[in-house]
Amino acid sequence: MALAADPAARPGAADPMRPEVARVTRRRPDGPDVVTLWLDWPGWKGSAPGQFNMMGLPGLGEVPISVSGGTGTPGRVMQTIRAVGPVSRALAALEADEALTIRGPYGRPWPVAGRQGKPVLIVAGGLGLAPLRPVIRHFARHRAEHPSVDLVIGARSPADLFFHDEYEDWREAGLSVALTVDHAPPGWPGRVGVVTPLIRTEGPVAAFLCGPEIMMRVSAERLTGHGADAGDIHVSLERNMQCGVGLCGHCQLGPVLLCRDGPVLDWAAARPLMRIEEL
Amino acid sequence: MKIEGLDHILGQHRLFRDLDPDFLRLVAGCAANRVFPPGTRLARHGEPMSHIYLVRAGHVAAEIAAPGRGRLRILTVGPDEVLGLSWLVPPFKWGTDAETVDEVRAVEIDADCLRRKCEADPAIGYAVLKRFMTPIVERLHATRLQMLDVYGPRR
Numbered sequence: 001m002a003l004a005a006d007p008a009a010r011p012g013a014a015d016p017m018r019p020e021v022a023r024v025t026r027r028r029p030d031g032p033d034v035v036t037l038w039l040d041w042p043g044w045k046g047s048a049p050g051q052f053n054m055m056g057l058p059g060l061g062e063v064p065i066s067v068s069g070g071t072g073t074p075g076r077v078m079q080t081i082r083a084v085g086p087v088s089r090a091l092a093a094l095e096a097d098e099a100l101t102i103r104g105p106y107g108r109p110w111p112v113a114g115r116q117g118k119p120v121l122i123v124a125g126g127l128g129l130a131p132l133r134p135v136i137r138h139f140a141r142h143r144a145e146h147p148s149v150d151l152v153i154g155a156r157s158p159a160d161l162f163f164h165d166e167y168e169d170w171r172e173a174g175l176s177v178a179l180t181v182d183h184a185p186p187g188w189p190g191r192v193g194v195v196t197p198l199i200r201t202e203g204p205v206a207a208f209l210c211g212p213e214i215m216m217r218v219s220a221e222r223l224t225g226h227g228a229d230a231g232d233i234h235v236s237l238e239r240n241m242q243c244g245v246g247l248c249g250h251c252q253l254g255p256v257l258l259c260r261d262g263p264v265l266d267w268a269a270a271r272p273l274m275r276i277e278e279l
Numbered sequence: 280m281k282i283e284g285l286d287h288i289l290g291q292h293r294l295f296r297d298l299d300p301d302f303l304r305l306v307a308g309c310a311a312n313r314v315f316p317p318g319t320r321l322a323r324h325g326e327p328m329s330h331i332y333l334v335r336a337g338h339v340a341a342e343i344a345a346p347g348r349g350r351l352r353i354l355t356v357g358p359d360e361v362l363g364l365s366w367l368v369p370p371f372k373w374g375t376d377a378e379t380v381d382e383v384r385a386v387e388i389d390a391d392c393l394r395r396k397c398e399a400d401p402a403i404g405y406a407v408l409k410r411f412m413t414p415i416v417e418r419l420h421a422t423r424l425q426m427l428d429v430y431g432p433r434r
Contacts, residue, residue: 084432126430156430182425184352189380191338191355194421200359212429218420 016245019056019101022077024094030162034127035092036068036080041102047071049112049134050236050264053104054244055079055091063087064241064259066131067105080130080162106244107263110234112138115206116145118232123195123219125154125211129163131236131263132210140173146206150176154195154215157183196222203227210236217274220267233267237274285310289386292333293359294410302406309392315383321362322377330387331363332356337383341375353425354418355380361414366390367397 022041030036047053047067056062063085069078083092094100112135120139124132139149151170155161158181171177178198180191191198196218201207205228209216216235223233239251239258246260254273256262265273286307289295295303315321321332321339332339339362341354353375356362362377362385371390397404 154430156428160430180355182428182430186350186352188352191357192340192352193354194424196421196424197357197360197417214424214427214429218424 016106017103017243019054019062019103021099022102023099024096025076027095030080031160033083033092034080034160034162035083036078036130036162037091037094038070039077039079039100039102040075041077042075044070044077045074047077047105048109049138050110050131051105051107052131052241052244052263053077053079053102054106054241055081056087056101057090058101060090061087062101062242063091064106064238064244065091066236066263068130068133071134080127080133082127104244106241106259108261108265110135110208110236110264112208116142118146118204118206119201120146120149121199121201121205121207121223122149122151123154123199123207123209123211123215124151125195125215126156126160128209128211128215128236129153132208133163133166135208136170136175140170140175143174148176148201149174150178150201152178152180152195152198154211155179155181157181158185158188158190195219199223199226201226201228204229205232207233209233213237213274216270220271224267230268230271231266234264235267235270236263237265237270238263285312285386288312288335289333292335292386294333294361294414298406298410302403305396305400305403306388306393306407309389309396311387311389313385313387315379315385317379317381319379319383320376321379322373322375324373324376326373328363328366328371328373328390331361331366331390331393332383333386333388334358334360334362335384335386337385338380339377339383339385340380341377343375350376361411363390364411364415364418367394367408367411 020043022039024037025040026038028036052064052066054062055065065079068080070076081088081092083089167177180193184192199222207223209219220233237258241251241259242248244259246257251258286303289307290303334356336358339356340352342350342352344350
């Protein structure tokens with residue numbers, strides 16, 4: 001397992017922990033407790049897919065939020081937030097023209113480069129779709145380099161699915177997009193059930209999994225059971241990230257500091273960590 | 280135009296892939312190739328389970344009617360999956376309602392016929408039962424995950 005951080009993972013600021021000020025330019029509710037914010041952030045230089053920023057509000061604290069868009073647009077970034085705690089609830093409640101603190105990007109990104117010729121599978125569960133959106137857009141742009149690009153999206157209910165307006169764009173780019181929900185009201189025309197039956201690849205595949213850890217585990221086990229190499233399966237793990245640069249140790253997961261060595265790990269590295277109940 | 284035999288079609292379904300050709304022919308003797316338009320009711324909770332459906336294309340929704348909550352869709356069965364897993368378990372009745380969501384192409388197997396063949400020849404019975412255990416166990420695992428509500432708020 002190579003844990004040396006990618007140079008692309010390093011924040012651009014001279015002091016990587018010094019927050020800057022960003023301003024909300026647009027706010028879109030994306031579900032019962034999910035909001036996407038577009039930010040005007042003069043210091044933003046872009047990021048690699050899968051990296052995250054530390055977003056905060058003075059007096060409340062900071063939380064790590066994966067970049068869901070704007071990886072290649074200096075000055076403008078898109079962040080999708082699930083309101084689950086005091087800080088994320090306050091961030092999700094921000095309206096256009098309101099300000100917040102932000103620093104980043106941090107973490108090792110999804111290794112999307114160098115996968116030419118392989119089938120690609122992207123499995124997104126719940127809010128896991130947000131950090132995978134830049135991956136999806138990357139493979140939509142590079143669709144011709146892969147025999148297939150399959151996207152499986154799982155959610156709690158149809159109301160919890162987000163980024164709907166992009167599904168058709170992704171299909172038009174040649175991606176196979178399958179949706180499933182755990183529970184559905186009458187009239188839902190899509191699938192009901194877990195994501196695993198929709199994972200139909202056999203043999204080698206470049207896989208990118210993000211969502212609840214149980215979902216990633218059963219998905220990765222299904223893939224390895226069907227001949228995928230653990231080194232070609234990547235997952236994104238989430239722990240209590242605070243400093244973002246591997247100093248404070250809050251996000252330690254066994255031998256790994258997830259903010260620095262993750263959040264993206266290959267399955268060979270993640271599998272033993274996800275089997276330890278205490279971690 | 281080449282017309283494929285039902286045993287060949289059965290052998291293409293994940294459930295019976297690579298099954299011994301003799302067994303496939305026996306199972307095919309209980310089967311018919313069917314197409315159902317959207318909205319076709321294939322099963323009703325509590326009614327005798329007369330058929331098993333090996334879905335080849337399209338989707339079937341398994342639903343349970345809950346008093347005061349309407350019809351709850353609990354599962355969708357799609358291509359290469361099976362509708363009707365409790366065909367070998369008395370009292371041989373459906374545990375859910377089932378209706379096609381879109382046009383469904385499926386191999387319809389007469390459950391009585393298959394049960395008789397399995398009873399008459401334990402080798403066939405064991406081979407068929409082993410095949411059905413995979414979707415049964417997969418569905419059990421999937422149901423556990425659904426019950427965990429992994430996308431919901433942490434409790």
